[in-house]
Amino acid sequence: MKKDRLLAKWLNDDLSPDELAAFEASPDFEKYQKIKNYTAHLEVGDLDENAMLSSILSQKKTAPKVVPLHKRWMFRAAAIFVLALGITFALKFLVPQTETANYGEKTTFLLPDHSEVVLNSGSEINYKKWNWDNNRHLELKGEAYFKVAKGRRFEVHTNLGKVSVLGTQFNVKVRKNRFDVVCYEGRVKVNYANTQLLLTHGQSVSFENGKQTNIKIRSLKPEWTENQICFYKEDIKSLLDEVERQYNIKIELNTKDTTSLFTGKLPSKNLDIALKIISTTYHLEAKKVSKNKIIFDEK
Template sequence: MKENRLLAKWLNDDLSPDELAEFEASPDFEKYQKIKNYTSHLQVDDLDENAMLSNILSQKKATPKVVPLYKKWMFRAAAIFVLAIGITLVMKFFVPQTQTADFGEKTTFSLPDHSEVVLNSGSEINYKKWNWDNNRHLELKGEAYFRVAKGRRFEVQTNLGKVTVLGTQFNVKARKNRFDVVCYEGRVKVNYANTQILLTHGQSVRFENGKQVKMNVNSLKPEWIDNQICFTKENIRTLLDEVERQYNVKIELNSKDTISLFTGKLPAKDLDTALQIISTTYHLEAKKVSENKIIFDEK
């Protein structure tokens, strides 16, 4: 410890004569002397603290850009929104559109060219919006009334036949083995099996079991639109089928007379009156066994 103290004082030329003599007598003095002589010519520049700080700051790495978590969520939500819009447009224009009228209901809607359609109870229409103005084609199950806007050919396809028009008003019914078309305005071309018929204002045609019946009509539109069910020489089973659709009920018939034909009208919004007319015409008795079930028995 004493030797280290003497070394420090010797390097600073701060030894007294006695201390200097003692230090020079030490065994390590010669080594210390050589080191002192070797380093005496070395010089150290003054430290420029400001320059050093500037250099450190200039070499500082750029702070990485951090995207907050909520912004990542917003980007993801925007992408999902754009995708949803795309899917919606595809569904809207490319996927077939369906309009239905359940039993006991009627549905009115417009097609892309503003043609108007009224669907009768228990009916369905399918069509595509894509390229509609150049391909006005739809498929019908059941019965519908059309007010067609003028334009290219307009086609109504059913499982029994096809109706083609340019711009007119007409009614189409395709149920079971029965195909009816009525023209209320303009001209209508009807294709059934290998038969083609042209109807004009006030004409109608019926195909049933391969038989054709052409008739004239006096009304300006289908009676069912005004909640009147019109029949011309219809059998009772056809009559009851229509009542079931209009009122969303089930009817059981226990009668031997299923041949007599009915011509007339039934109300589509007054079930009791409709049942009374049928009972009187066919000498039957109507019983409501539940809210949605009716049984006709012979008197």
């Protein structure tokens, strides 16, 4: 009750300097301040005491019931708390949730059904918690590895295609015009443009500029989750883009040969070795001009 009275006095600017200092030092002050900011535009109508008195006198009662005026601020405080609960619910469940992995980072998190998601560098996922069990769908930019809990259909939407599964493990990668999906467990349905196909354990598909490539895989999980960057027939510009994401660096390429395709692996935790592999493969010379910038020149 004492806490409620302090809150009500604070809402009405009636706290003494000492009381105000103590109230602002309380652990809940920041929450109360946010609630007050959200409700600052609300207007609570003034209590018309004369109308209330006339109404009471017009009723045939032996003893009129008196409502203490100090309860007005209690009603207001109660209304604010109800509104705060609504705002908290909306922020937690209705507003889209965003998970990101910045360049040079990887992020692991759980969805409301305890499905596990690992985001690769330079990637983002958006989803809503509200009614998740009945509407398990999210938006992906970049690359992510999913361990999906059993339940209703689980959908991953990207700007190039859609992947639908039940309970399974799979990887989705979207970079520029390339869309890769790998199935590590169970089955996944892939939609790309007018193409629909089903992948089972150990199968992978890649779409780039409308061209489809099917690939057999032997790994049990994505190589990038174990600090290896895996490439399959990718040009040097796409390769260097991925190296930039993994190491959070900038790379300048000075070569005429940009069409040769690379298939292989690069380490994501040892930049010197990665640069050496690229230099040897493409006959380039790598120069570190600063901590975060590399220049490749033709030899």
